[in-house]
Amino acid sequence: MNSDGSKKHVVIVGGGFAGLSCARKLAKSDGVHVTLIDRNNFHQFQPLLYQLATSEVGTGDVATSLRQALHGHPNVDVKIGEVTAVNPATRTVSTRQGESYEGDFLVLAAGSQANFFGTSGAAENAFPLYGLEEAQRLRSRILKVFEDADRDPKLLERGALNFVIVGGGPTGTEMAGALADMIRGGLADEYPDLAVKKAQVYLVDHGASLLAAFSKKAHAYAARILQRKGVDIRLGVAVKEVAPDHVVLSDGTSIPTRTVVWAGGLMASPLAANAGLPRGHGGRIEVLPDLTVAGFPGVYVLGDFANIPSAKGQFMPQLASVAQQCGEWTAKNILTEIAGEERTAFHYHDKGIMAMIGRDAAVAEIGKKRHELDGPIAFAAWLGVHALLMSGVRQRIEAFVDWAWTYFSRSRPIQILDRGDMARIDWDEGAGESSSSSAPAVKSAR
Numbered sequence: 001m002n003s004d005g006s007k008k009h010v011v012i013v014g015g016g017f018a019g020l021s022c023a024r025k026l027a028k029s030d031g032v033h034v035t036l037i038d039r040n041n042f043h044q045f046q047p048l049l050y051q052l053a054t055s056e057v058g059t060g061d062v063a064t065s066l067r068q069a070l071h072g073h074p075n076v077d078v079k080i081g082e083v084t085a086v087n088p089a090t091r092t093v094s095t096r097q098g099e100s101y102e103g104d105f106l107v108l109a110a111g112s113q114a115n116f117f118g119t120s121g122a123a124e125n126a127f128p129l130y131g132l133e134e135a136q137r138l139r140s141r142i143l144k145v146f147e148d149a150d151r152d153p154k155l156l157e158r159g160a161l162n163f164v165i166v167g168g169g170p171t172g173t174e175m176a177g178a179l180a181d182m183i184r185g186g187l188a189d190e191y192p193d194l195a196v197k198k199a200q201v202y203l204v205d206h207g208a209s210l211l212a213a214f215s216k217k218a219h220a221y222a223a224r225i226l227q228r229k230g231v232d233i234r235l236g237v238a239v240k241e242v243a244p245d246h247v248v249l250s251d252g253t254s255i256p257t258r259t260v261v262w263a264g265g266l267m268a269s270p271l272a273a274n275a276g277l278p279r280g281h282g283g284r285i286e287v288l289p290d291l292t293v294a295g296f297p298g299v300y301v302l303g304d305f306a307n308i309p310s311a312k313g314q315f316m317p318q319l320a321s322v323a324q325q326c327g328e329w330t331a332k333n334i335l336t337e338i339a340g341e342e343r344t345a346f347h348y349h350d351k352g353i354m355a356m357i358g359r360d361a362a363v364a365e366i367g368k369k370r371h372e373l374d375g376p377i378a379f380a381a382w383l384g385v386h387a388l389l390m391s392g393v394r395q396r397i398e399a400f401v402d403w404a405w406t407y408f409s410r411s412r413p414i415q416i417l418d419r420g421d422m423a424r425i426d427w428d429e430g431a432g433e434s435s436s437s438s439a440p441a442v443k444s445a446r
């Protein structure tokens, strides 16, 4: 409480894993009033985005209303607005809509965006996969190329059913597995007039292995599973250009395609550039071990938006579990500060790293000691850890019911082409290099 008896005001920017968990923990305290600001009215669950893009789960499974998530807490206000500027000295933020909010404490948790590393044409032509809308757009594009190729099979020769995924980290590897399963699943039955077996998923990474952060055994396992699913893995090559109708790799190969999924890296969301705070690797805000920023009392920066120092002298990974634990820790530190006591350094309880590679296949390295698992047991570990990250019991049940239905029935009830902007493909757009009907599917320099 302030000396006049009023509550301390905590302004939180971002209702993702970090911001929402901070708000929820503070909501239980009578001494604070919280204003949570997000540009969307929902909290999104990124770990299921590739399932949304491949029609395995629906929108409601990956998004929860922020108001409902915080319902029943009169000391929490939810405001929808896009924060465009921060004054960290006064702990004030301003929104594009013209409002400003000043707090006794300011918590910045605005997450990430795709990092295209200046790759020519990528921002214009590739599909990033960080948000709900991006996953919906990608789903519509995937379904649309099947519809167009069904109508005009000549489009196959122009790469209509080539899907290029850039980046062999967890997001790219998971997406490749799910997309290959989608294609090999029911689509051949649904498109009896189309040579669905000609569809090809490419996974491109400039490194020497997939899932670089995992063990060598996991690298080999992921490659084996994806190859079994028919994925063409291109390692040791970078994507040089993403054109509307093809991609060019650093070895000179050109792959005709209308669907390039960008899983090639992340950087802090655009607000970081207007936050008036020191930035480091990936444009993220540099924080102290207790998640505050040197020289700006009362300002905390959390989750993907921050470079959080780890015990090994590196930074913590961009993971939902890191973000969620940051949020809870910060709520505790704010209450500690209000009580006039010392803040403590953030301690991350490391549950490990894991990636799912389509039906039945996953790799998991559990806990700090990285106990290695693969196959169905790793699949079960993935489900368990991610169920705990979901924001509510109802969302958990709905998502798993949808998913189980897709899994056992092998149908995709959520195969909805709902994004009109993605439904219009100008097949004449592009350099024309791959537009000749006699052009080979892939031109290789090798």
Ligand SMILES: Cc1cc2nc3c(=O)[nH]c(=O)nc-3n(C[C@H](O)[C@H](O)[C@H](O)COP(=O)(O)OP(=O)(O)OC[C@H]3O[C@@H](n4cnc5c(N)ncnc54)[C@H](O)[C@@H]3O)c2cc1C
Pocket (backbone or CB within 6 Å): 013, 014, 015, 016, 017, 018, 019, 037, 038, 039, 040, 042, 043, 044, 045, 046, 047, 048, 049, 050, 081, 082, 083, 084, 109, 110, 111, 112, 129, 130, 131, 171, 269, 271, 302, 303, 304, 305, 318, 319, 320, 321, 322, 323, 324
């Ligand atoms: C495809 C994909 C799969 C993933 N899978 C996993 C996984 O399996 N396991 C795992 O642990 N992690 C996974 N991650 C990483 C995980 O999702 C992130 O680490 C986590 O979301 C970070 O949480 P956050 O709260 O920092 O940011 P976010 O969850 O991104 O939340 C940021 C919030 O800020 C809001 N916001 C941004 N800018 C503004 C602004 N200017 N004004 C107002 N609001 C704003 C956004 O709308 C959003 O709600 C995955 C990420 C992706 C992209």
